[in-house]
Amino acid sequence: MINSHSVNDPDLTGGDKPNREADQTPENIDNGPLPTPAMTRQVPALAEEAPLKKESSSDFEDPMSDTNPNRMGHGKRALDGHGNSMSEETRMRLEIARLEYEIQRMKAGKSMASTAAGDVVSADLAAYLQQRGETPAVMKVINEFRLQVKLLRMKPTMLVGSSNYPMWREDVLIVAKRSGTNDILMNKELAPKEGASMDFQRFWEERNDWLYCYMWFAISAKAKTQFLMPKKNQMSAYMLWSVVEETFAEPLWIRRGRLFNELMGMTARTKGTDRAFIQRLIAIRNEYGRMGFNVPDYFFFDRLLTGVSKEWATFIENRMDVVAKDANATALEDDFMGLCRDILRRLPL
Structure with a gap:
């Protein structure tokens, strides 16, 4: 008996029926009857599409608000590649606004911390500064004096001996007058006036030290070997002035x-x-x-x-x-x- 099913005939019994649904693609789904209300075409999803989002007013909210979804790093909106995210220009503007806001907060916090730290001084530190005469009020006056003498910018004449002592003396007197320290030389002051306040003593010492250093560094090394400062009042500007005059001034x-x-x-x-x-x-x-x-x-x-x-x-x-x-x-x-x-x-x- 000859088998009526040839090798080339398809098996219609369903045993070897191929699964055509697995071969369906968006390109070949039109092969067949049109869909009707009674039959819904089932198209396998190639990828899960994100639903389109309507532009809401939240895109224009305060960029500093924690609830603003458009802030950089908030959710995944800034990284969405489907055209639903804000433009690059908008993101940059929001990021700049956020950074400016953070900078203002940092400055305000630093200012408040500095003010708080400046208003509160421990008792032992306050006593130490008072003893040294370095209270804020005194240091303000001293800093003004330092700025004043810094602006003079006068190069002193280098004292080498008796030959140019008169010129050196004249230059020192001019600088002392311009810096407001000439009273130390004219009044022959070796120390602050007796009974002076702690604040005035500190200010006098600042002026005396500056004038002393100005004269000392205007004396050549060779000239310094010709005199000796006394141990008492060794750092006195007037004492240095007197010793130099006694050594180099000629009748x-x-x-x-x-x-x-x-x-x-x-x-x-x-x-x-x-x-x-x-x-x-x-x-x-x-x-x-x-x-x-x-x-x-x-x-x-x-x-x-x-x-x-x-x-x-x-x-x-x-x-x-x-x-x-x-x-x-x-x-x-x-x-x-x-x-x-x-x-x-x-x-x-």
Whole structure:
């Protein structure tokens, strides 16, 4: 008997019926009758889609609110890739607003903590500061003084010996007056006034220490070897001032005689150049003035004419001839500094 079921005929009994539902895809589901109310097409879900969300007013809520779902890191909304999340620009604006808010909170907290810490001082610390004279009120005055002297910016003349002591002394007096510490030198103060308050003593010590350091660091190492500070009042500015004056200051008659000998013996040849000779001649003239001696300018004019080189002596003589022909011109003997400045401008540096 021949089997009517050939090898190529499909088995309609259902035993070997293939599962076509497993092969259904969105591309081949249209093969078949259209769906009716009685039959609902079952399409297998390829992926779980997130429901579309309507834009709500919460997107425009206060970015600082803890209930705002649009804040960075709140839920998964900022990481949603289906087009339902806010724009990148909106997220950046909200993040900036959040950071600014956090910064303001941190500043406010720090300010409150500093205020609280400044208002509360332990009793032992308050007593210690009072004993040292470093209360807030005193330190405010001291800081103002430090700022004042810092703005002076005056480089002191370096004291090397008796030769430039008058100039050093004059510079120190100018700085002391500008800094408001000259009363320590003028009143010969070795310590604060007796009976002064603790606050005033602390302020006096600050001024004294500054003036002492200013003078001390304006003395050369070689000059420091020529004097010794007494152990008592060793850090007194006036004591240092007195010791330096006693060591390097010369009696007027001695200094005047030394200047006269130098003035009469120097020339452009001994000083090396005409410029060096003229500059030293001007310095000696100023030294006489510091000592209180008003020497006539014609005296220095004669030394200028006889001390410069032959070339510049001829220049001065020619200038004298020109001035002599002008009845309104000032005689060179009476304009010593003007003549010196004119020659210095013409001399090489």
